[in-house]
Amino acid sequence: MRQAAIVFVHGLFSSPATWTPLRQELSAVPAVADQFDFLFFEYATRPVTWNPLRRMPDLDTVADSLRGFIEDFTTEHERIILVTHSQGGLVAQRFLSRMLQAGRGRDLARIRRLVMFACPNNGSDLFLLARKGFIPMTRNTQERELKPLQTSVLETQRKVLDGIVAAPDVSRDRCPIPIVAYAGESDNVVVPSSAAGFFPETGVLPGDHFSVIRPNGPDSRLVHAVRKELARALSQPFPLESQPGADIPHHRRPAPAAADVLTESEVVGPISIPADGTTRRTTEFFLHGGPVEQLRNIDIVVSSENTYLQLSQFFKPSTSGSLRWAAAEKSASGQILEDVTGEHLSAWLRGHGSYGLPIPEGTVAPTPSGALRKRNIQRIYHAAIATPVSGTNNYRIAHHAIPRAVHNTFELARLEREELGISLSSICFPLFGAGRGRMSAVESFELIWESLMSELADDPTWVIHFTTRRRTIFDLLHGRLRAKKQAYDQTT
Structure with a gap:
């Protein structure tokens, strides 16, 4: 069934x-x-x-x-x-x-x-x-x-x-x-x-x-x-139940969309799944619900960006804006003293001759984690996923950008382990393109999953995390991970 x-x-x-x-x-x-x-x-x-x-x-x-x-x-x-x-x-x-x-x-x-x-x-x-x-x-x-x-x-x-x-x-x-x-x-x-x-x-x-x-x-x-x-x-999220007084004209009640936002951290896992098709070598998966800035004890957090790698503003509720704010060094009053991810990403773009220009879809650029280091997060990777549509405020998501970004994330992590001597073993992914890109959560997850299986087949020792702020998406991902585990269990 x-x-x-x-x-x-x-x-x-x-x-x-x-x-x-x-x-x-x-x-x-x-x-x-x-x-x-x-x-x-x-x-x-x-x-x-x-x-x-x-x-x-x-x-x-x-x-x-x-x-x-x-x-x-x-x-x-x-x-x-x-x-x-x-x-x-x-x-x-x-x-x-x-x-x-x-x-x-x-x-x-x-x-x-x-x-x-x-x-x-x-x-x-x-x-x-x-x-x-x-x-x-x-x-x-x-x-x-x-x-x-x-x-x-x-x-x-x-x-x-x-x-x-x-x-x-x-x-x-x-x-x-x-x-x-x-x-x-x-x-x-x-x-x-x-x-x-x-x-x-x-x-x-x-x-x-x-x-x-x-x-x-x-x-x-x-x-x-x-x-x-x-x-x-x-x-599509399930409909919200009518609140008391909902049928009374002009009755004030919270906006329905707010009920779908997780304001506190919620974690499921580990869910062990054999990524290489055997039961001898399994990969552990975790699911995080709530604000991305509440993540901790994850080596790499991946952020979905546009192809210009221009970050969202600090006050934006997106993954990009939330990570930018959380990584910034701030004074006791909350004043931004150093925009860690913004400044390092600008330097990366200039170093690659791409500042102000679009970069290839699926490109991944690294920055330090700044203040998030206190939460035991070592690196933030910025994946170019969404291509702005000229003359509009919309974005286009090319399907090939997602598997390319997953592959480039692992390539970069392996490179930084060797060249920088950093111990990196866990990665947290958002659902690429499922925000302003308007890709369905299921389609995004399956594209990421297929690419993950390809990467983990050779090295299943990585620990993989997914993150979302929406309750409906959290429940959906939890169901998908259970289904993946059940599918593998049935083959053994």
Whole structure:
């Protein structure tokens, strides 16, 4: 049983077989196959039924069936992601709406994403035209709800927008769940404006109404989009519980984001994992939660920087800014007497002819630990990970920068051990790119992990630490480390 499940919901006149091409491509991706179980919800949806003993279920009935399916088959999963096609998006929305209406908003907290492809959020003009011709005799109650501006659909969307998309926290009548609506650029059944509907997160992918969910290979935009949404779903924090007085207008309460910040140090470990594939040589891993300046007894702390190696300001809460402040020599009143990391990093850049210029992604530069020496931290390594996007305040993260930075960290540590005679045996990594770089925590961890295994295969005697200030990321990393250990234990 994997930690997360994808529940696929097909559309009108379709079946779970419509997902076969996408399932095959996703199954070939280890980062997906190792973390997600694939579940396929099926419901009755035929153009015609002549059996007088059988009726075609309406969307309310299908939505209740989806609720039962999720309750029956996902009880052991920590997270659920709904992936739908066409009418399947309306089924998922109706399910969410009816759960809120029944006062079961808290039961939706495990659902961390709804991804809809070609969903007729504003109806289908093509079906409306066809209905005037040969479809009136289908007697299909589901098809009738595809009429543009159908009242039942609009009511469902209003409930979903208010109680799901705009929900600030979770309670009996609301639960925040990210919803993404994708359209097919050539779709004439559900045009892009209808697929987008009123939802704030939208996208357009190549294909018509049916080919939009049929990938043309592992590098197709569809596979890339689904992988991105799955990664975001894994790192998406669980919703906060409604605070007392939350439903009272103008009631003041702490900002929800603050509850996710660890203000005190929390440590898990050691977790021993055989890095070389045997049980004879293991590496010890530790996980630290809380302010990075509270770290102690670690030889090297790595900081994620931009490709200009310009540190964050002292007052910034980032890893870079926090380490810069913690390493600075200060007077009794707190005045900065020596900006240890800033000054040494500037000297390093000038010495390499790079001051004011971007350096290659993955480059790692060393500085002394300054005042952090009192906490038994010997060196701070600065890894160039994030490339500024010209003309904006955004950053781009090149995937190759992360494994390159991990490799260069070990290379530099080995070099400093030999040339400076420093005893270095432990390294602490942040999640590269998971801050302003907007990379998912899971994707960052897996890129670091793969590179670590390569380095530790030759020398597993290093002690490895991870650090984060966010509770949700701390819990996520703890789960990933346990899963890694369990995977290795099962092979022995």
